[in-house]
Amino acid sequence: MFRRILIANRGEVVSRVLRTTRRLGIEAVVVVSEADRDAPYVEEADEVVCLGPPPSSQSYLDRSSVVQAAKQTRCAAVHPGWGFLAEDPLFADLCRQHGLSLVGPSARLMRLMGKKLSAKQAARAAGLDVIPGSDGLLHTLEEARAAAEATGYPLLLKADSGGGGRGMRRCDGPEDLERAFGLARSESLAAFGDGALYMERFIEGGRHIEVQVFGDAYGNALHLGERECSIQRKHQKLIEESPSPALDEAARTEAGLRAARAAARLGYVGAGTIEFLLDEEGALRFMEMNTRLQVEHPITEERCGIDLVEWQLRVAAGEPLPLDQSQVRLSGHAIEARINAEDPSADFRPCPGTIERLEVPAGLRFDTHVRAGYTVPPHYDSLLGKLIAYADDRPTCIAALRAGLEALRIDGVATTRSALLAVLDSEAFRSGRYDTRGLPGIEGC
Numbered sequence: 001m002f003r004r005i006l007i008a009n010r011g012e013v014v015s016r017v018l019r020t021t022r023r024l025g026i027e028a029v030v031v032v033s034e035a036d037r038d039a040p041y042v043e044e045a046d047e048v049v050c051l052g053p054p055p056s057s058q059s060y061l062d063r064s065s066v067v068q069a070a071k072q073t074r075c076a077a078v079h080p081g082w083g084f085l086a087e088d089p090l091f092a093d094l095c096r097q098h099g100l101s102l103v104g105p106s107a108r109l110m111r112l113m114g115k116k117l118s119a120k121q122a123a124r125a126a127g128l129d130v131i132p133g134s135d136g137l138l139h140t141l142e143e144a145r146a147a148a149e150a151t152g153y154p155l156l157l158k159a160d161s162g163g164g165g166r167g168m169r170r171c172d173g174p175e176d177l178e179r180a181f182g183l184a185r186s187e188s189l190a191a192f193g194d195g196a197l198y199m200e201r202f203i204e205g206g207r208h209i210e211v212q213v214f215g216d217a218y219g220n221a222l223h224l225g226e227r228e229c230s231i232q233r234k235h236q237k238l239i240e241e242s243p244s245p246a247l248d249e250a251a252r253t254e255a256g257l258r259a260a261r262a263a264a265r266l267g268y269v270g271a272g273t274i275e276f277l278l279d280e281e282g283a284l285r286f287m288e289m290n291t292r293l294q295v296e297h298p299i300t301e302e303r304c305g306i307d308l309v310e311w312q313l314r315v316a317a318g319e320p321l322p323l324d325q326s327q328v329r330l331s332g333h334a335i336e337a338r339i340n341a342e343d344p345s346a347d348f349r350p351c352p353g354t355i356e357r358l359e360v361p362a363g364l365r366f367d368t369h370v371r372a373g374y375t376v377p378p379h380y381d382s383l384l385g386k387l388i389a390y391a392d393d394r395p396t397c398i399a400a401l402r403a404g405l406e407a408l409r410i411d412g413v414a415t416t417r418s419a420l421l422a423v424l425d426s427e428a429f430r431s432g433r434y435d436t437r438g439l440p441g442i443e444g445c
Contacts, residue, residue, distance in 0.1 A: 001024065001026065001313065001314065001317050001319075002026055002076045002077045002101070002313060002316075002317055003026065003027060003076060004026065004027040004028070004029065004046070004073070004074060004075050004076060005021065005026060005027075005028055005029070005075055005076065005077045005078065005079055005103070005313070006028075006029040006030075006031065006066070006069060006070040006073065006075040006077070006078045006079070007028055007029070007030050007031070007045075007078075007079050007081065008031060008060070008066045008070075008078050008079065008080045008081070008084065008085055009060065009079075009080060009081035009082075009083065009084055009086075010031075010032065010033070010036050010039070010060060010084075010380065011036075011039070011369045011380065011381070011383065012367055012368055012369045012383060012384075012385060012386070013081035013082060013083070014030055014039075014041045014081070014369060015040075015041045015044075015367070015368065015369040016081075016309065016367055017079050017081060017309055018030075018041060018044050018045070019309075020307055020309040020310050020313070021313075022044070023307075023310075024310060024313070026313070027046040027047075028044075028045055028046055029045065029046060029047045029048070029049060029069070029070070029073045029075055030042060030045035030047070030048050030049075031048075031049050031050075031051050031059075031060070031066060031069050032048060032049070032050055032051065032059075033050070033051055033052060033053065033054050033055075033056070033058075033059035033060060033379075034050060034052070034053055034054055034059075035054035035377040035379055035380075036377070037050065038375075039369060039374070040369060040370065040371050040374060041369050047073050049069040049072075049073060051065045051066065051069065052065065054377065054379045055379065056084065056379070056380065060084045060085070061084055061085065063085065063088070063090060063091045063094050064094070066078070066085065066091070067091075067094050067095060067098050067100065070095075070098075070100055071098060071100070075100065076100070076101060077100060077101035077102070077103055077313075077316060077317070078095055078100055078101070078102055078103065079103040079309075079312070079313070080102065080103065080104060080292070081292075081293070082292050082293055082294060082295055083381070086104065086291075086292040086293075087104075087110055087114055087290070087291050087292055088110070089107035089108075089110040089111045089114065090107075092104065092105075092106065092107035092110055093107045101316050101317070102316070103270070103312050103313060103316040104270050104271075104291065104292055104312075104316070105268060105269050105270045105272065105291045106269065109266065109267070109268060109269075109291055110291050112266075113266075113288070113289040113291050114161070114291065115160050115161060116158060116159070116160050116161075116162065116198060116288060117134075117136070117137060117160050117198045119286075119288055119289055120133075120286065122266060123262060123274075123286040123289070124286075125265075126261070126262035126265040126266055127258065127261060127262055127265065128258060128259075128262050128274075128285075128286040129283065129284065129285050129286065130285055130286045131200045131201055131203065131277060131285045131286070131287065132151060132200070132201045133147070133151055133155070133198060133199045133200035133201060134147040134150075134151065134198050134199040134200075135147075136198070137160060137196045137197065137198055138157075138181075138196075138197045138198060138199060139196070141177070141178060141181050144157070144177060144181050144197070144199065145174070145177060147199045148171065148174065148177055148199065151199055151200070151201050152201060153171060153172055153173050153174075153202075154170060154171060154172045154173075154201075154202040154204070155170070155171050155199055155200065155201055155202050156168060156169070156170055156171075156199065156200050156201075156202045157169045157170075157171065157180050157181060157184040157197050157198075157199055158184070158197065158198055158199070158200060159184065159187070159188035159191070159192060159194070159195075159196070159197060160188075160194065160196040160197065160198055161188065161192035161193075161194040161196065162188060162191070162192065164235055164236065165234055165235030165236070166187055166188070166191040166192075167184050167185075167187045167188030167191060167192065167197070168184065168235070169181075169183055169184040170202055171202075181197070184197055185197060203277055203279045203280075203285075204280075204437075205279075205280055205435045205436075205437060206277040206278060206279055206280075206435060206436055207228065207230045207244070207246050207277070207278040207434075207435050207436065208228070208229040208230045208232065208237075208275065208276075208277065208278075208287075208436055209226055209227070209228060209229070209244050209246070209247070209255065209275075209276045209277075209278050209284060210226065210227050210229055210273045210274065210275040210276065210290075210294070211223050211225070211226045211227075211255055211256055211259035211260075211273065211274045211276070212224040212225060212226075212227065212271070212272075212273055212294075212297070212300045212308075213259050213260055213262075213263040213268065213271075213272050213273070213274055214263075214270070214271055214272070214308075214311060214315070214321060215263050215264065215266075215267070215268040215269050215270065215272070215315075215321075216269060216315045216319070216320050216321045217269050217315070217318060217320075218320050219264065219267070220264070220320060220321050220324070221260050221261075221263040221264035221268060221321075222260050222321065222323070222324065222325040222328060223256035223257070223259050223260040223263075223325070223328075224300050224303075224304050224306065224308075224328060224330070225242055225243060225252070225256060225300060225303060225304065225330045226242060226243060226244055226247065226252055226255055226256060227240050227241065227242045227244070227294075227296055227299060227300065228240065228241050228242065228243075228244035228245065228246065229275075229296065230434055230435050230436045231423060231429070231434065231439065231440075232436055232439075233348065233439055237295070237296065237338065238337070238338055238416065238419070238420065238423065238439070239335065239336065239337050239338070239420065239423055239424075239429075240296040240299055240335070240336045241299065241333070241334065241335040241336070241394075241397075242299045242300060242303055242333070242334050242335075243303075243330075243333065245394065245432030246278055246432065247278075251282070251284075255276065255284055257325075259274040260325065262274060269315060270291075270312060270315055270316065271292065271293045271297075271308055271311065271312050272289055272290065272291055272292070273289065273290040273292075273294050274286065274289050275287045275288050275289065275290065293308060293309070293312060295338070295383075295386070296336050296386075298334075298336055298365060298367055298386060298388045299334035299335065299336045299388060299390075300334075302332070302334040302365070302388060302390040303330045303331060303332055303333075303334050303390070304328060304329065304330050305329070306323075332390055332391060332392050332393075332397075333390070333391055333392070333393055333394045333396075333397040334388060334389065334390045334397065335388070335389050335397050335398065335401050336386050336387070336388045337386065337387045337388075337401060337405060337420045337424075338383060338386055338416070338420075339368075339383070339384045339385050339386065339387060339408070339410070339415055339416060339417065339420075340382040340383055340384060340415065340416045341353070341376045341382040341383075341384050341413045341414065341415060342382050342414065342415070342416050343414035344414075344416055344418055344419040344442070345414075346414075348416070348419075350378070350382045351376075351382070351413045351414040351415075352375075352376045352377060352378040352382075352413070353375070353376055353412055353413040354373070354374070354375045354376070354412050354413070355370055355371070355372055355373065355374050355375075355376065355384075355410060355411070355412045355413060356372065356373075356411045356412035357372055357409055357410070357411040357412065358370065358371055358372045358409065358410055358411075359407070359408065359409035360408065361387075361403070361404040361407035361408055363400075363404075364387055364388060364389055364400065364401070364404040365387075365388040365389075365390075366385055366386070366387050366388070366408075367385055367386045367388065368384060368385025368386070369385070370384050370385060376413055384410065384413075384415065387401065387404050387405060387408060388401075389401035389404060394432070395430075398424055398429075398430065401424065402421065402424045402425070405417055405420055405421050405424070406421070419439070419442055422439075422441035422442050423439055423440055423441050423442065424441075425441055426440035426441030427440075428440035428441070429441065
């Protein structure tokens with residue numbers, strides 16, 4: 001096991017990784033921007049290095065500065081968390097060149113699964129069904145028209161380097177294609193520096209199902225169940241639950257085993273998530289793979305009793321997976337609600353500011369980096385924390401999470417608490433019959 005690691009991230013990510021390093025007796029170095037010098041988790045670090053000014057391009061995304069910080073503080077490994085450099089193959093290469101272990105998969109796998117089209121091709125070769133679409137990248141409008149004729153409408157144009165809904169446009173007919181192609185290409189270039197697009201059939205009323213997989217350097221791979229992530233706004237998840245109410249036991253067992261086999265065939269090492277779209281006929285089709293730990297990993301931890309960050313560290317240090325598939329035990333139901341500093345009454349506008357009061361409900365897990373007196377900076381993601389409920393069954397879990405949200409008090413900044421309560425109270429959510437089309441219980445979302 002590593003003696004000293006650097007956590008190359010900020011916010012709730014750092015607090016989460018620190019919880020595991022403290023328990024394991026691993027020293028942790030934390031990097032900060034000038035905006036995060038006074039973040040509460042700084043007090044828990046063994047050493048702190050300031051990377052630079054608040055803009056992430058000059059701090060958390062500066063590969064050379066992060067590697068230099070790890071080297072000068074005598075770290076053996078870097079944990080990138082999720083976001084920022086977590087899926088950056090250039091950063092993975094740079095760590096390797098400087099003798100640092102990266103807590104994550106290889107740069108080769110990041111490149112393979114980071115591009116959407118090559119990921120689909122790899123997933124198909126690994127035995128997974130994929131969403132019908134273009135066979136290659138679309139460089140011209142003429143290529144897009146030919147692919148659309150073969151794919152059929154409605155369809156989605158998607159950025160090959162995309163994520164978070166950026167570089168994505170829906171087309172319901174040929175009359176939409178020219179404008180959508182230009183917009184998707186421009187947005188992809190602006191967001192990712194890459195205008196390459198591909199095309200997929202648009203699946204109306206699909207459900208977003210993801211499977212947590214883990215692999216080690218000895219060819220072993222397993223899954224830790226699935227998560228339902230269909231409660232989204234503009235492709236950003238708000239509520240996740242496990243298991244999915246859309247799958248029966250046979251379907252979830254098959255999905256997990258297929259995902260684990262695919263991870264093994266890919267030679268995947270570390271924590272990863274294979275994401276599927278469930279169509280109205282019940283077919284699970286591969287969408288993408290996230291080559292990192294997910295924000296919503298706590299609901300998996302609650303169901304299997306495993307510290308996934310500890311597993312990440314052990315596998316990165318060269319240890320085999322602690323369990324095989326037959327030893328994994330999943331039980332109960334878990335739901336996570338993301339608490340963001342956003343105002344639902346103002347189209348979810350971000351609301352940075354100072355938290356004047358924070359009261360956390362007893363009996364529920366709350367993963368956060370904030371406390372009373374903390375100032376939420378305007379430069380980064382608005383996530384304040386994640387409230388997680390666990391119970392023997394889904395109705396009891398919903399009731400526990402709802403009670404927890406009612407008891408949660410965050411004064412000084414607007415939060416998404418009211419929107420989350422509206423979703424939990426909706427008939428669509430309570431019945432489990434919801435999909436990715438808007439937020440149940442909230443008009444216009």
